[in-house]
Amino acid sequence: MRFGLVELRLARFHRSYSTLQEQRSANPQELRRDLDRLCEVLDPAAVDRAHLTRLLKQCGILQSTSEARRLHSWIAKTGLDRDPFFANNVVQMYSRCGSIDEAARVFHATPRKNARSCEIMLAAFARSGDLDSAKQMFDAMPEPGVPAWNSMIAAHFHSGDSIAALRFFQRMMAEGIRPNPRSFVAALDACSRLEEGDFIHELAIAVGLASDAIVGFSLVGFYRRCHRLDLARKVFDKVEEITAPLWTQMIAAYAKAGHLLEARALFDDLPEKDSVSWTCIVAAYAHRGRWIEAKQLFDEMPGRDVIAWNAMISANAQSGRSDQALELLLLMDLDGVHPNSVTFLSALEACTNLSDASRGSKLHTEGMLGSGIENSRKVSNALINMYGKCRELGRAKAVFDGMSDRDTVSWTTMLASFAENGDLEQASRAFDRIPERQCVAFNSMLAAYAQNGHIEEAKQLYDDAIHEPDIVAFTTLLTAFAQHGRGEQALCLLRAGDLEGLEMDLVSFVGILDACACCGALTEGRSIHQEAVLRGFQDDVTIGSALVNMYGKCGQVGPGREVFDGMPWRNSITWNAMLTAYAQNGHSAEALELFPVMILDGAEPSEVTFITLLSACAQAGLLQDGLRVFALMERDFGVARGAGNAVCLVDLLGRAGRLEAAEEMFAWVPVEERDTAWTALWGSCKIHGDGGRGVRAAESVLALDPVASTPYSLLTEALVMPHLEIY
Template sequence: MGTRSNLRQSIDALCSLGSSATESVYTRLVLECVRANDAEQAARLQAHMESHSFRPNDTYIHNRLLHLYAKSGKVGTARNLFDRMPKRDVFSWNAMLSLFAKSRAQEDLWATFNDMPVRDSVSYNTVIAGFTDNRLPRKGLEVFAMMVVDGFQPTDHTYVSALHSCSMLLGLRQGKQIHGRIVLTGSLGTNAFVWNALINMYAKCGEINHAWWLFDKVPDKNVVSWNSMISAYLEVGLPEKCIEMFHEMQLASLKPDQVTISNVLNAYFETRRVDEARNLFSEVKGMKDKVCWTTMIAGYSQNGREEDALMIFRQMLLANAQPDSFTISAVISACAKLASLHQGRALHSKAILIGVDDNLLVSSALIDMYCKCGTISDARFVFNSMPSHNVVSWNAMIRGYAQNGRDQEALSLYESMIQANKKPDSVTFLAVLSACMHANLIEEGKKYFNSISKDHGITPTLDHYSCMIHLLGRSGRLDKALDLIKQMPHEPDSLIWSSFLSVCSKKGDIEHGEIAAKRLLEMDPFNAGPYIMLSNMYAAHSRWDDVASVRSLMNSRNVKKFAAYSWVEFDNKVHKFVSEDQAHPESEKIYGELQQLTRRLQEVGFVPNTRSVLHDVGEDEKFSSVCYHSEKLALAYSLLKLPGGVPIRILKNIRICVDCHLFMSHCAPTTSPNKQSLIIGGGGVALDKVALTIGV
């Protein structure tokens, strides 16, 4: 601060004299400006020289000013000085190249380079690095080739930039040619930057073994060398190897940086080692940048720990770390999975506050969140407010309509997307086929399925085939669904056979169901789903011996059934319930509310559907069994806690049963003016087609 103050006082004193200074004085003051990195005082000094018609004997003073302006990003000031310079040399031109490269003015960079009367290796290096840093790798390699043809010897800086261009292009052939030139000219030596650029190039191009071979030969490995290999293993889908490299790095007594931490956190989350990720994150004091925070948030969300993701975000804000569009979209996605509308809206406000609400990633996440919370009008408002749409935003809105039972609107929006000349992708067609499946639009579904490859050149995925199996199966065409499975170009996986088993279960087709269950149990004998579904099918037909046989097989193989649960949000907390749950501190009040509601519904004609109870027991026991399912407990708790008019949103990790669906449908007596909107979602994916008014 003192240096800048003294500099300003010196130039103030010079300006007060009213006359020109000597060249040595101007030179001294220019160098002071450079040392202080003060472009503002340099511009004042330049103005003083020009007002007194001072012309230096050489280019030294002007070149120092140009480099300072370039460093400070003062494009207009530098261009003005360059145009007025009576003499220019290669240093002057290089300063302008540096300025245009830094300011991302690629056209000016190229034009200036072509106008240069004389070039040196710095000129080429600046332009190659400028194009590479601004993601124009082909142009960077073009200038690299020109440099060699023009007889200039590439430097270490040249090789690093050129190799980065190869990495971006996945240009293994060009990278190997540059590697060969490096070896032939003896330039490899001990320069860590060149070694690291080579490692990164081979890793990015998929030659992980070659990258490791080079890494093993690096004479002095630094943190960048280790990061290159750690990130490489992560990118090629070897997170365990990434973690192993991290431990070796620690044994080598090298301190990891933020890049290391972010990559290793990702590796822990990919291998579902969530607690180890949390421990590492807690250990790295003072090294948590926004990338690390965002990695933690996204990792928790991807591993079903959405509440932890929200907690980490709150900690991030308390630590004064500034979130960006990636952070906000990750947190919004966590809210979407929880159907947490209150927190989702708060994050929407936060996005507006920090100016990222127009970001495509954030807007698409908001659309998805509002759709999963059942507020489709809010989702459409965000969609309509976007300055531009990409395929992700179109997909989010189409999928949202399909998830909320607005199937015709989903298909209409898809047609609008096509009319807008937007190219759909496989996710688009998954949403479109889901809409056809929900609306039982068999012929339309076939048309869209056939168009995937015929009109759009996309190979249908297993997910697309799964939708078609559901569509054909729901219409009773199980033979056609099985034929489709047999004709698939892919080997049917568990998704396909699970889809087929599901529709067989709905249609009560035991013969086809046994085929699907057999295939699924061959693939994974410890997955409880096929056992339970097959057992339920037998029970629905009163084949109790077969039920006992399946249950016995489950026990002999120690197969465990996963717990079904429902959840609601109240007072910024998520409350979870399981069937016949007694763990909630207010369970007595919840059961009282549910019993009262059940009695009132029975008084107006509700009859429980006990066919969903697949046990060989009496009718009274069946009735008791369906009374306290998790979604009913969640509804009762919501009615106790939420004021009238506030929407009730209940989410469940599996689809709701027939009785619960019927129960919710009857929650619409008009005996009370206290109306509330009820939205219930099942399966963790789509909202069920229940959006009713209840008054209790």
């Protein structure tokens, strides 16, 4: 390895790192205090320009629109808004807050605009995806410079037209405008296929910028997205001046692909480790479920800041370790580190996963109120989502009504909350009130119909309102068809999407594989598998897990195991999918043999894991094995008795003829699951000829659901069971 053999010139930071450092220093409470002190000053000459510039940046970084308006009001009162420098910074501040209309008003009111003013406003339009306004601004510029061209490339990309973005880059080159490193960054962002990125790479070589650290950073990121670590490493090795961000990007590329040994080796070779590189390697182990190593590295990390804590909290929340995520939040407070909006977003995700409105409400009322964080639009949207999914619709609506600056996400999240709680009428009203019904709004309403079983309405909306092929809408409707037993319609839609040339992304691949699993479409599932391999998705853990599940549901355990064995790493979902494939296809012994391998691999079993194992034991009549699994569940892994595993234990004991013990288990079965448990016990009574208990089981099912026809059939059959003793 060349590092250590030659003198390494390590440039400390470029744009991505300086932004991270600004985020680390930005604190809502400190910003509010600074603004309070500033508003007491009437003479602008008494305020340091650098301090004022820092406040403008912090308002934008924290995306605090309310504080941004306070600061803008003070600047306007003191007359500093007539200074192009401060006017430009106010425009940029509102742009970072997502308030493009306010940014545009300040821009148009600025009396002495300069070229930089136009470039900043153009960049604001570009980031928001407002391509028409960006085009008007660009066309009005007499001689647009390279930053303006870069913004136009970004504008096309953010509006969803990657092809046009690349064409604009080619037009820039054709008109003799020499691109700078940011030009290549914008162009590479727009590349989705390997050949596109290769072409941009060749152009960078031609103009002598391929060895630039910023361009190298984006090239490594692009090849990382294409799952071509070999090409990423070639770029990395050819960059003349390796920067800390580039080094960390290469570590992240290895980690994303599951190559933790290479990631760790590169981290250990890093001459000057900073908090970003430390956070990167900690997050790499955490996201791979290697919690022991992640915690060890985290404990060794010097000067853990809010970004590092956020990485650990987020990794736990996203991996289903929600209780651990909330425990880390408490430890973070004890460590004297103040949470920011990102911290609360992860903590709210954990509360949402746990359906714990109590802790979520405590975070809201005790952690956020008065700190300024509650004014963040992203945090408000997360609160709406949390309350909605925790069945606290009134609180979700209160947060929504209290927002002064709603965006499309706010409206669609409120719409989804209504749908989550079965209120389609309110969801429809929210849909009608959305100011700009973009594609995401239609997709949210489509999902609302599908979630509540209104499949015909979902199909009608898809046919009437979504004119251009949209992969999100397509996947939503396909999954709805599959989950509601409309396999033929799902397959017809799948074929239609193929004819329309829909460009599938990773999420759509997973949705389509799940649909194939639901309707047993093995032929189509194999075709999607082949396409995923061609697209380089085969190493992605989500795709791998969906493939294992699809093959298992289609009765093809062998191909599912081949996918499983070929995965570079597996999470708990992958292991559960393989266990379920074995259990559902009668391979109980294989499921039990796989379980200890799962534990040795470091994956944490969940309630789903034990439900699967108990079901496998019940189907195979393996009573002792099942009882051992049940004991392990509580004693060694701390998984409490829940509805699912209690029902499985009833079935396990019943099938083994331990009918009295099975009936005693009903003390652990929640009311909403008792019809399933009584039905399972009735089946065991039929097997073992206990008519009296069979009648009692049938009568219990009938009492729980007197309208359904099934209980009457069970009762009729129980009455003619042998050894009948009516109690």
